[in-house]
Amino acid sequence: MSTFDPAADAAVEASITVADEIEVAGDKTPTSDPDLDLDLEFDFDLLEPTGPGDRQQEQPQQSQDDQGQSPDVRAGDHRNASASLPRANVHGRGSGNAYANEDSTNGRKSSQTRRVSHVSSAQGSGNDSDHRGEHERKGSEGGSSRFAITTASFPPHNSPRAWLLTQAISPLAIRLIRLLLAHGDYVVACLPPHEIENEDRATEFKTLVNECKSNRKDREGWKDRIRGIRCDGRSMGQCSAAIAEAVHVFGRIDILLCCKFESVVGTVEELSTTPATQNLVRDQFETIYFSQVNFIKAALPQLRGQHTGQIIILTSIGGHIGTPGMPTHTAATWALEGFCDSLAYEIAPFNIKVTIVQPNKEIQSLTNKIILAPQLPWYDSELNPAPSVRDILSNVLNTNPDTVVEPSETEILHRYPKLPAATLDKLVQETVHALTAIGGHENPPARHIVGFEGALAVKEKLKTVTEELEDFVEASLAVDIFESELKAEARQGKAPDTNPERGESSTDFTPM
Template sequence: MAESKMSEPGPSKTIIPAASFPTHNSPRIWFLTSALSPLSVRLIKLLLAHGDYVAAGLPPAEIENDDRSTEFRELINECKSGRKDREGWKDRIRGIRCDGRIMGQCGAAVAEAVEVFGRIDILLCCTAEAVVGTVEELSTNSATQNLVRDQFETIFFGQVNFIKATLPRLRERHNGHIMVLTGIGGHIGTPGMPMYCASTWALEGYCDSLAYEIAPFNIKLTIVQPNKEIAVLTNKIIFAPQLPQYESSNNPAPGLRDILTNVLNMNPETRLDPPSPIGTPGDDCGQASSTTGGSSQSIQSRFPLLPGETRDRLVMETVHALTAIGGHENPPARHIVGYEGVASVKEKLKTVSEELEDFVEVSCAVDIFSSDVGRAALSGDSKMDTSNGAITTGVEPPSI
């Protein structure tokens, strides 16, 4: 069992409980679509210590980045170290290079995992990257427009491909658990990150539908939603060039760009290049930058390099949620991690509910036929008459 961690999301300290696991009769085999993030590395350590097996997906572009892959390589060295507390770890982890955007590679990776470990019990879709830029900033030229497609290729199609590759094997065994790590961005739009939110919403809609389709085969599906900064600050961030109209001095809404820029600029290795003057070619220097075709500013990308203790405090609450839910006999369909996420989603649902009530008469006015359901909607009373299953209410809808 891991030691309890401390986090300070607010003025009062919150104790994150130690990792726990569902009761199971034998070790489970996990497949992680991306094993290089700080969250994935810490999860893998707990899984190996618990006795589980891990097939670790290694995106080629990330494993070749020294800064990105450092923690994972250190973990592999630990597994091979011969330390008594790491005994057997090297035989229970398999790194598999695969690009989730290529369906053939996903199928080959799943086949390799099954060949090595015999089966897959839990598929954890945890691939992420964040494109920062307003709708207009992502429409300025072909390079920024390609960022939109890339965002969907990574967050949506890249994970859907792994799900499609794994499903037939889970269905044949009539057992399995698919976990999808998203964020509260699946509920709440974020100014300055419209494509990140759009691709997350698309993935969650896909999973909500999929859950019904696979339930008859005893395959469970859980969406896990931590705060958006969990995924954003532990994966690649890509910045589209900023338009002056959306600078914070002119438009305070898309303030997330400034927040992320400040975080990255705290580390000299991830500092963002200042915008190029109009008419000056974009700059290619930095940890990972690429120029926009014909633009005076560059598209810049960075993997945040947070201090180790900060990374622990940021991700361990989510890591422990994944260990507690993964492979559970009756897992939740959706789990929100942390009180801040719960509060944010509750506020959004409250707003939706209030707006629905404000315009409920307009909504029901288009109904052609009078019904108990319509009357209940207008009255706000959804009590059921248990004698015949009908909704009972004495309020009549407005005449049409």
């Protein structure tokens, strides 16, 4: 169960509104609402949001497609809420699919080959590898990348969708939000307090906020379609408050994207040495499993009442393949996926769909916090090559002076990787494309593996499982004694004993 104090659930965390006067500034204290506690490193000037649920007083200038749409979607009446959302410029499936075009041009030279080369070679050269865009955007670390909102592949739909992201501050989430806003969708961005208060971690989100408040033509209307909510998923009360706020502002939730993640690196033995390392195991489950389950439980009544919706779980291929050196990460991922496998059957009658999206492990690890447990000498890569993930992640962290890690047998290290913006763009683009293509799809897959290497690795794992099953199938069938007796009796022409627990003989059969 959650290790948080239940009393914390009674407090509703303040919401951060991305509205007309959103401002990223210094140490100013917001005064819009004395009841809101916004003790942040940067300040959002709070105004009432302008969304489908709040459009009675002043309506922004609408395009021709927006006219004729009902602006008033009440929080208590969601039967026709999707029809009431202002219409967006909706692209059918496959239209403007720049990511797919790039992949088809390059053939099967895909994810890991490109990603590893980007991570190793693009450090310190964040502005020399991607010139597709029309403007500069500051990256999370030295340099900028030329980046434009690439038109993604969205499934056909007649009205904008309302997305809720359980963690909206990661590089992947920020790039997804840009595409959703450019497409005309609505976004509720949940911001974990411990991350939004981290100046380095919040840098890219500040940039997104500035884009939303800008007067640029290609960002027109963005500030009206995004709502930021300060929310810690480990608190069930805060999750419920976030869902209620999303429904109040935008009238409904169409897609719940569970994307909170962090990686604890350490072998089973390394995570058992001290109370502090043992707590890392609990914290990993709190982050990956319990926090996302809390959001799902909070959203289910709303989705069931709408009789429509989709829950997307962003995990990794760690849900199929264990990773030496990251056992708690694998265990928490499997727990969440197992939970959702069962959930999918339970909520299918309510027309709620569940999809698990599995990118390669480095996608999540290199865009979220990495926690390194103290290393034991007998798990050094020179002696035991199995848990090599520590060396791989450490090598990436060591490319930036701010995130260098030194081997330690006593200290727990916490790091957010700092990669150039151009590297991050390419690292996450396949996963972002998968999310836009699947989100809101009429018939989405139960599981979707992102990238050629990930699909190949999972196929190899399934092949191994199948081969082992065939090798030991006789041993499996040999223990099926009752079934064997039935087959023998059937060959002898005897009727089966329909109730063996009562001790009745199979020959005591009287025809009707």
